[in-house]
Amino acid sequence: MGLLSNPPDSKHTRAKFNKWSPCYNWDVNDWDWQGPEHIFASVLNNHDTASLEDFKVADLGAGTGILTRKFINSGSDVVAFDISEKMLGELRKVNPNVPVIQSDMQAGCVPSRSDQFNIAVACGLFEFIRDSDRLISELSRITKKGGTVSFTTLETEATVQKVDRLISGLLSYVTPRKLPHRTMAHKKDSILASAGRTGLELNEHSKVKAYRPAGIGTVTYNLFNFTKI
Numbered sequence: 001m002g003l004l005s006n007p008p009d010s011k012h013t014r015a016k017f018n019k020w021s022p023c024y025n026w027d028v029n030d031w032d033w034q035g036p037e038h039i040f041a042s043v044l045n046n047h048d049t050a051s052l053e054d055f056k057v058a059d060l061g062a063g064t065g066i067l068t069r070k071f072i073n074s075g076s077d078v079v080a081f082d083i084s085e086k087m088l089g090e091l092r093k094v095n096p097n098v099p100v101i102q103s104d105m106q107a108g109c110v111p112s113r114s115d116q117f118n119i120a121v122a123c124g125l126f127e128f129i130r131d132s133d134r135l136i137s138e139l140s141r142i143t144k145k146g147g148t149v150s151f152t153t154l155e156t157e158a159t160v161q162k163v164d165r166l167i168s169g170l171l172s173y174v175t176p177r178k179l180p181h182r183t184m185a186h187k188k189d190s191i192l193a194s195a196g197r198t199g200l201e202l203n204e205h206s207k208v209k210a211y212r213p214a215g216i217g218t219v220t221y222n223l224f225n226f227t228k229i
């Protein structure tokens, strides 16, 4: 894990997403946000659509619930976790029955008992998290044996710089003053090593085109899909 002089700060991240929440869906739609679609498709490589009906899903960094809704629409029960109460508020406007838990994943602890979920996903969350090892261990802990853990990460410094440029522009638009911010890249090998230590067996690693904001170009994510063994 690299240490940054200006690492992501949960207080600022929460403030930014709280401010951004009313127009988040509109913006990411404009950027052709494909992250949730990629994660959902990768989960369907492990489980058929019918089995999703009986599943309990943890969506970490659920935001306004774009990925949550894909599971809800397949009949799963979803619990949504996020640091931003206003992003979760937007989720509840559309899905008032989804349990939401406001929590800071930077703190390295998911507020759930162990072995609770058939599927645990995190789409677009890891770039805000310093300690990927800790978060992977938590994703594994809350997932039942035979269940799926799937998430996206940023890998290269070049991608981080693109995302930071985007976020800086967004900060000046959604917040009255510019807040310091820096997203995090996580190396594939370090993700795989963490996953191996915590009982996650790799099914899929791929590079996926996540979004294409005007003036920034295509942002590519690493997508991981594991089975808890």
Ligand SMILES: C[S@@+](CC[C@H](N)C(=O)[O-])C[C@H]1O[C@@H](n2cnc3c(N)ncnc32)[C@H](O)[C@@H]1O
Pocket (backbone or CB within 6 Å): 010, 013, 014, 017, 035, 036, 060, 061, 062, 063, 064, 065, 066, 067, 081, 082, 083, 084, 087, 103, 104, 105, 106, 107, 122, 123, 124, 125, 128, 129
């Ligand atoms: C890029 S958005 C992705 C939202 C959603 N998963 C999607 O695909 O549209 C990142 C989300 O992670 C949440 N987040 C960022 N840092 C967090 C933290 N430390 N703990 C929990 N959630 C966090 C943000 O509030 C935001 O809702």
